[in-house]
Amino acid sequence: MAREFSVGQVAKRSGLSVSALHFYERKGLIRSHRTSGNQRRYDRDVLRRLAIVRMGTELGIPLSEVAEALARVPVGHTPSADDWRAMSVLWHEKLDRRIVLMTRMRDELNGCIGCGCLSTANCPLMNLEDHLGREGSGPRRLLREGKDSYIS
Amino acid sequence: MAREFSVGQVAKRSGLSVSALHFYERKGLIRSHRTSGNQRRYDRDVLRRLAIVRMGTELGIPLSEVAEALARVPVGHTPSADDWRAMSVLWHEKLDRRIVLMTRMRDELNGCIGCGCLSTANCPLMNLEDHLGREGSGPRRLLREGKDSYIS
DNA sequence: CTACAACCTGAAGTGCAGTTGAGGTAAAGG
DNA sequence: CCTTTACCTCAACTGCACTTCAGGTTGTAG
Numbered sequence: 001m002a003r004e005f006s007v008g009q010v011a012k013r014s015g016l017s018v019s020a021l022h023f024y025e026r027k028g029l030i031r032s033h034r035t036s037g038n039q040r041r042y043d044r045d046v047l048r049r050l051a052i053v054r055m056g057t058e059l060g061i062p063l064s065e066v067a068e069a070l071a072r073v074p075v076g077h078t079p080s081a082d083d084w085r086a087m088s089v090l091w092h093e094k095l096d097r098r099i100v101l102m103t104r105m106r107d108e109l110n111g112c113i114g115c116g117c118l119s120t121a122n123c124p125l126m127n128l129e130d131h132l133g134r135e136g137s138g139p140r141r142l143l144r145e146g147k148d149s150y151i152s
Numbered sequence: 153m154a155r156e157f158s159v160g161q162v163a164k165r166s167g168l169s170v171s172a173l174h175f176y177e178r179k180g181l182i183r184s185h186r187t188s189g190n191q192r193r194y195d196r197d198v199l200r201r202l203a204i205v206r207m208g209t210e211l212g213i214p215l216s217e218v219a220e221a222l223a224r225v226p227v228g229h230t231p232s233a234d235d236w237r238a239m240s241v242l243w244h245e246k247l248d249r250r251i252v253l254m255t256r257m258r259d260e261l262n263g264c265i266g267c268g269c270l271s272t273a274n275c276p277l278m279n280l281e282d283h284l285g286r287e288g289s290g291p292r293r294l295l296r297e298g299k300d301s302y303i304s
Numbered sequence: 305c306t307a308c309a310a311c312c313t314g315a316a317g318t319g320c321a322g323t324t325g326a327g328g329t330a331a332a333g334g
Numbered sequence: 335c336c337t338t339t340a341c342c343t344c345a346a347c348t349g350c351a352c353t354t355c356a357g358g359t360t361g362t363a364g
Contacts, residue, residue, distance in 0.1 A: 006310080006311080007311075007312095008309095008310065017352085018310095018311085019352070019353055019354080020351085020353085022312095022313095023351075023352060027351095029307080034358085035361095036310090037359075037360050037361075038311085038312065038313095038359080038360080039226070039310085039311055039312075039313085039359095039360065039361085040312090042202060042312080053281070057351085059330090062350075062351095063350080063351070064350090070336080073349065085222065092258055092355090095254055095258040096258060097190055099251060099254050099255055099258065100253070101252060102247055102251050103251055104246060106244055106247040159340090159341070159342080159343080160339095160340065160341080168324080169322085171322070171323055171340085172321085172322065172323085173326080174342095174343095175322055175323090176322095176359095179321095180313085186330075187331095188330095189329075189330045189331075189341085190329080190330080190341085190342065190343095191329095191330065191331085191341055191342070191349085192341080192342090209321085214320075214321090215320080215321070215322095216320090217339090
């Protein structure tokens with residue numbers, strides 16, 4: 001089994017495009033060394049890093065943050081258990097927060113199906129609609145937090 | 153209480169910027185009529201529509217899809233119970249799917265904390281890393297679905 | 305050894321979701 | 335009345351995450 005991959009091979013194995021791999025390299029997310037002919041060669045560990053990148057981007061985490069998380073992972077070799085643990089915990093928290101928010105929203109929407117949006121009292125969107133009118137209401141803050149949830 | 157709002161008032165009440173409101177109008181998400189002096193005036197129902205827009209965008213749903221959902225809601229007046237129900241159901245489903253996916257990812261990450269990413273067998277990222285090598289594995293498909301989950 | 309696929313770089317282009325700026329008009333308070 | 339604040343349009347700009355293109359080089363299979 002090959003110890004090193006060309007960019008095309010990594011593309012196939014990771015499911016990413018060659019151009020994306022170039023792009024990620026410019027952004028510092030992955031690293032390569034070169035052959036005498038200036039072609040990229042990747043260590044196996046790049047696949048692990050790319051898996052992390054994909055996971056992050058599919059969770060809507062900006063590349064800059066993924067890069068930050070990866071920066072603490074040693075390049076060129078498999079992350080240590082500790083490195084890995086730290087990152088997992090971090091992302092797990094982000095996920096947790098977003099899941100909670102989504103779940104709340106879903107449940108409120110759910111309630112809405114019953115109310116038919118005709119009752120001012122029960123409909124979350126009714127409450128949402130005018131944050132100046134009723135400052136400090138629940139759902140509003142919910143969404144605000146949602147907006148910041150993966151920035152913090 | 154005012155029956156009509158200026159763009160600035162809507163901006164304050166919705167928490168959105170004036171430029172965003174102009175933008176949404178160009179995109180057909182909201183509608184306004186004009187004063188004799190060509191200034192925008194909004195019905196109260198715009199706040200409800202904007203609440204829906206915000207909810208959607210904060211869930212990562214592209215504006216085009218939010219627009220599509222809103223297109224079935226009659227303009228100028230409060231959506232009927234049926235209109236509203238239909239939309240709630242649709243979005244609820246989207247949310248459901250995304251929550252499930254996120255939860256699965258979180259749990260796999262969680263398992264990872266224990267494994268320390270040193271065991272090939274258990275680590276989801278290990279399995280993710282090489283989709284050509286082990287075609288058809290679980291987590292891979294998971295992520296793929298995640299990518300399409302709010303397109304379908 | 306030659307053809308052809310895969311690779312290289314840098315610059316420009318894409319789509320989304322808005323924001324910013326210029327140059328001008330409307331409305332409200334004193 | 336006049337000034338200040340809010341509003342108008344249209345065009346251009348931003349940032350993110352890539353993709354596409356042009357023009358040239360390398361690696362490999364026959």
